[in-house]
Amino acid sequence: MPYVDGFIVAVPKKKLAEYAALSKKCGKLWREYGALDYREWVADDVKVGKLTSFPRSVKLKPGETVVFSWITYKSRAQRDKINAKVMADPRLSSMADGPMPFDGKRMIFGGFESLVKV
Numbered sequence: 001m002p003y004v005d006g007f008i009v010a011v012p013k014k015k016l017a018e019y020a021a022l023s024k025k026c027g028k029l030w031r032e033y034g035a036l037d038y039r040e041w042v043a044d045d046v047k048v049g050k051l052t053s054f055p056r057s058v059k060l061k062p063g064e065t066v067v068f069s070w071i072t073y074k075s076r077a078q079r080d081k082i083n084a085k086v087m088a089d090p091r092l093s094s095m096a097d098g099p100m101p102f103d104g105k106r107m108i109f110g111g112f113e114s115l116v117k118v
Helices: 015-032 075-087 091-094
Strands: 001-014 037-042 064-073 108-114
Touching: 001 015, 001 075, 015 037, 015 064, 015 075, 015 091, 064 075, 075 108
Parallel strands: none
Antiparallel strands: 001 064, 001 108, 037 064
């Protein structure tokens, strides 16, 4: 059964190219270890809601945009194996040297089981 890790993060618009470059490196690493897909999407039509919304979820600040991402795996077990390998890979820690192009404290993430496929 397919499994997905999903992420929502606030990225300063002036650092979007830097974020995309980092994301490409991360995507290649996850795919190398067996992830089926790695996608990052930047907000285009995302409004601030009265109670909840993507901007509210990451406490979006002026000059930032929302990035919505996911990594697809064959299964939860496969995801757990792949993530363990990625986290142990020294290339990942070297990517984190220096300031990140986003505030990781405001990242929202989690794993999701497949519910509906049409």
